[in-house]
Amino acid sequence: MGDETVAHFLLGEKFTALSGSVYGGLVASLLDCHGTGSAAAFACVAENIDLENTEIIPVRCVTASLKIDFKAPTTMGTELELIGKLRSIEGRKIWVDMTLSAGDILCATGEIFSVHHIPHHPFFL
């Protein structure tokens, strides 16, 4: 993964909102999921956890804040690429900047602030 995370998606037509384009709420969901996954991966790297040889990723993150800017309609039928870049880690707090592109078109940017290693958090009981 180096200093960035990459994921690809090809969505089905059922996620169409306005004609020919992906529903914006789904764009936000993809960025949310990619953001928390990226935050967990960056936390592992910071803690020298070997992701290649780990069956269960020992770090979990939850979204505390998510900001999306929609830059252009997200074309339906084109493979989407999500890229996450670590902005910073301060203890349990992790900030990741993201882009979502369809081919050459930058469709959305996102910023996620997530929190990890939460003892006794109801999500992880």
Ligand SMILES: CCCCCCCC(=O)SCCNC(=O)CCNC(=O)[C@H](O)C(C)(C)COP(=O)(O)OP(=O)(O)OC[C@H]1O[C@@H](n2cnc3c(N)ncnc32)[C@H](O)[C@@H]1OP(=O)(O)O
């Ligand atoms: C299939 C895989 C899917 C993976 C999951 C995808 C992502 C998700 O859907 S997660 C679900 C949506 N998110 C949630 O439901 C989270 C709900 N919120 C919470 O559980 C808590 O508020 C939580 C965990 C974020 C923080 O609570 P808690 O652990 O008690 O820590 P808390 O002390 O309040 O905050 C920690 C730090 O973050 C800061 N912080 C918390 N929320 C925010 C925020 N919204 N903005 C800025 N800073 C914040 C606090 O100020 C604090 O800073 P510091 O340590 O410097 O004082």
